[in-house]
Amino acid sequence: MTDAKQTIFGIHPVEMLLKSPIKIEKILILESLQKNKLDFFKKKASEKKIPLETASNRKILDEICPDDAHQGIIAFIKTEVQYLPLESLKDAKTILILDHITDARNFGAIIRSADLFSVDALIIPEDRSVHINPTVIKASAGTAFFMKIIKVPNLSNAILKLKDWGFWIYGSVGEGGKDIFKTPLSEKTAFVLGSEGKGIAEKILEKCDFKISIPTEGNIDSLNVSVATGIILYDLSIKRRKVQG
Known part of the structure; x- marks a missing residue:
């Protein structure tokens, strides 16, 4: 493993990330995300003691992920795939x-x-x-x-x-x-x-x-x-x- 910080974005990739042993530093999620998805990620973050921040403005996520492929959620990790x-x-x-x-x-x-x-x-x-x-x-x-x-x-x-x-x-x-x-x-x-x-x-x-x-x-x-x-x-x-x- 190396310590290159990177972002993982998109609903399915973050879901899979939560199932992996990789340590997640923080999750940033859009407040307007579909309620069942928002509740799911809040619950998982709480269970795994991962800091979760909500954003009211989509532009906050767009600045981190400019190609608009984030689907309203971004996870921050320190480690890369081994x-x-x-x-x-x-x-x-x-x-x-x-x-x-x-x-x-x-x-x-x-x-x-x-x-x-x-x-x-x-x-x-x-x-x-x-x-x-x-x-x-x-x-x-x-x-x-x-x-x-x-x-x-x-x-x-x-x-x-x-x-x-x-x-x-x-x-x-x-x-x-x-x-x-x-x-x-x-x-x-x-x-x-x-x-x-x-x-x-x-x-x-x-x-x-x-x-x-x-x-x-x-x-x-x-x-x-x-x-x-x-x-x-x-x-x-x-x-x-x-x-x-």
Whole structure:
């Protein structure tokens, strides 16, 4: 953990924050918030002994969160989401490897899908990648607080480690890969997802055991990375249910 103070905003992210072990310094809430929500947060703050301040003017919250995405509530914390070591994944079953994803909302949406489909962890590079920030947390609906996230200096080396631990690596490409819906998946599976503009770097793609694609029929040949992630993980969940009977 580091001591960088930050704000968490939005109803769902703050609800999830209250369920996490992260210490909340203060909650600022709009007096005109829907009564049931206002009462809920007042009760939770009281139970957890968190200072809660109400604001009569929305502009007070707008100054802290200028893009107006706060939905009438902002929480202040000192600690950031903890990044874990790669070695914590030896016994994992499902991992996402994000190759230089830079859009915070896409990253948050990927985390949300990963949580929904019980992904064990996400791996991101230390450089040229978005990290956990308030926008990511809001886009994840707060699930970023509960997802294992690993930062590594070199994705290629991380993939080699995963292979040593029995993982098969599947690289998601826009076209030219095996049809994901017809491709058997291993018990220990890691999916590589590329950046919004460039896709998976060639040196990373070379480390993948398989290239997979989602068949499409429209006028464009690729999906938004967060949408593609949801489809891939849904397909994985269906295949595993069939195996389990």
